Amino acid sequence: MYKLIDGKVISKQIKDELKEKVAGLKAEGVEICLAVIQVGNDPASSVYVGNKKKACEYIGIGSLSYELPEETTEEELLALIEKLNSDDKVNGILVQLPLPKHIDEDKVIKTISPKKDVDGFHPMSVGALSIGQPGFVSCTPAGVIQLIKRSGIEIEGKECVVLGRSNIVGKPMSMLLLRENGTVTVCHSRTKNLKEVCRRADILVVAIGKPEMIDASYIKEGATVIDVGIHRDENNKLCGDVDFESAKEVAGAITPVPGGVGPMTIAMLMSNCVESININ
Ligand code: GUN
Incomplete structure (x- = not known):
């Protein structure tokens, strides 16, 4: 039986923590x-x-x-x-x-x-992340880390596979997992034996932009699966890069689309805004 990683609940938790912090700062x-x-x-x-x-x-x-x-x-x-x-x-x-x-x-x-770059897109922010210095972190990958940690899943020492190498998600995602002491592999459109590489993952983060491409055959029994994709299918229904119905049969924990990574992006943007007072 899989655990559903609920981005709505976790993002609400984060926003409520921030709300309290902001009230304290206002005082x-x-x-x-x-x-x-x-x-x-x-x-x-x-x-x-x-x-x-x-x-x-x-x-x-x-x-x-x-x-x-x-x-x-x-x-x-x-x-x-x-x-x-x-x-x-x-x-x-x-x-x-x-x-x-x-x-x-x-x-x-x-x-x-870079002191006001709450999206974390500036080359200085990206560079700081890659050499372990303080700076703003891109919101979506930062949200993925929160989803994993707040679900009680440990990253340290785990095989982490990131599918996708975009500047906004894949690359910063790999840096963040590395910072958490994961063993990180980044896959992309030219990766050979993609399925075999994905099946090594204890934590699989999917951000390839292909609707429902990743089914159970890419997933190791019990793995954590995080779906960053968002698309509309032929019936105008929202879906991710992961075929949820198939993947949930083997995953240990999995995010839904919608209601997984999506709500986390704004929560982390808010977190970066609060963090900005320490940077200014
Ligand atoms: N467009 C889609 N996603 C984003 C985001 O996270 N930040 C900004 N600035 N624009 C976007």
């Missing part, structure tokens, strides 16, 4: 403020941004909202970021991605001060 006169920038009105981005603002409200973090038109120039966006970088009242800056094609995302990410 000492410390206020936290996140600036959220959206360029254009991509409907999915609007939902994400709305949820981030709601989470700020719940926890007691102030939020500044910048909804810029699609035709905003790169110069205008960079100028706003520079202004927020030097605003002492702003602790964190988040630019919702994707950006319109005429804006260079890498340039935007690099312009955000």
Whole structure:
């Protein structure tokens, strides 16, 4: 029988802990403020941004909202970021991605001060993580670590296999598992004998972006399976990179989609915002 790793419950736990912490800080006169920038009105981005603002409200973090038109120039966006970088009242800056094609995302990410990079996307943040120095950690992989730890699953000494090598999930995920003393293998589209490698895993983190690709045949009996993927299937139903119905027959613990990794990303963004007071 598998254990269901419930991201809704764990993310609520984290948000409630943060809420208490923020109330304590407020009593000492410390206020936290996140600036959220959206360029254009991509409907999915609007939902994400709305949820981030709601989470700020719940926890007691102030939020500044910048909804810029699609035709905003790169110069205008960079100028706003520079202004927020030097605003002492702003602790964190988040630019919702994707950006319109005429804006260079890498340039935007690099312009955000690493001291306010609550998304953890700046090369300085990524570099700090890889050499074990303090800095902001990308929210989704940080959320995966919390899901594993708060489910009472130990990482130290375990065979951890990460499926996917993206800059936002796969690479930081492998660094975090390594920091937790896991033995880490990163797989990708060119990996040979993928199934055999996955079947070695005590902890399998799947972030390959292929709907329901990973079934029971990739999973060792009793393994922990974390599904980072999110897709809509042919019936418009949400599904992950893991075929849940098949995988749950062999996994020891597994995350559902939705309600697994998804809710953790915003909780960890909030955690980074609170953490920012120690970095500023
Ligand atoms: N777009 C999709 N996910 C994210 C995220 O975590 N951060 C930002 N800034 N944009 C995103």
